[in-house]
Amino acid sequence: MTERTLILLRHAKSDWSGEVSDLERPLADRGLLQAPLAGAWLDRNIGHIDLAVVSPAHRARSTWDIAAGELAETPPIRVDSRGYAASAGELLDVVRELPDEFDTVVLVVHNPGIAGLAELLTGAWIPMPTSTLAVLGLTGPWSDAGRQPAEMLATGRPPEDIPHRHRDR
Known part of the structure; x- marks a missing residue:
């Protein structure tokens, strides 16, 4: 069976102070500090990422742009409108x-x-506050996701020490 890794990243803290639409809400100062920490953690612990699928919301796109700037190798990005309010x-x-x-x-x-x-x-509740990462291991093709439980490989919010068990491919 093929091993796949799905990394869930909730966008960094957004700024509610402006008079902009929810879709256009920017990152708050705290979010601007959180996003590069998430990217640095990904670079250190995951390394190669094949694809980033990102919500069209400004805060999600900004989170990924900043996080990706910390990666040695930037993956292609696909903005998917289904990721917003999904x-x-x-x-x-x-x-x-x-x-x-x-x-x-x-x-x-x-x-x-x-x-x-x-x-x-x-099959387990995982709190996902802003900038939290959840790294899941899946077996089989993507089309089978959810048909059997994924393995939780790491979860937490950088810079906290996120428990991680490195997998060799």
Whole structure:
């Protein structure tokens, strides 16, 4: 069976002080500090990422742009409108449609959908405050995601020491 890694990244803290639409809400100062820490953690612990699937919301795109700046190798990005205000089931559809040529994918989206997706895939509730990463190991093709429990490989919010068990491929 093929081993796949799905990285769930909730966008960094957003700024609610302005008079902009939810879709255009920027990152707060705290979010601007959180996003590069997430990227540095990914670079140190994951390394190669094949694809980033990102919500079209400004805060999600900004989170990924900043995080990706910390990576030695920047993966291609696909902005997917289904990632904005998506339910866990809608996000599962996004995951199941991923091309099997990609082994490691990061999904940068919003709560409550991202926490629901983590629970749907692992069978366990995983809190997903802003900038939290959840690294899941899946077996089989992407189209089978959720049909058997994913393995929780790491979860937490950088710079906290996120428990991680490195897997050799």
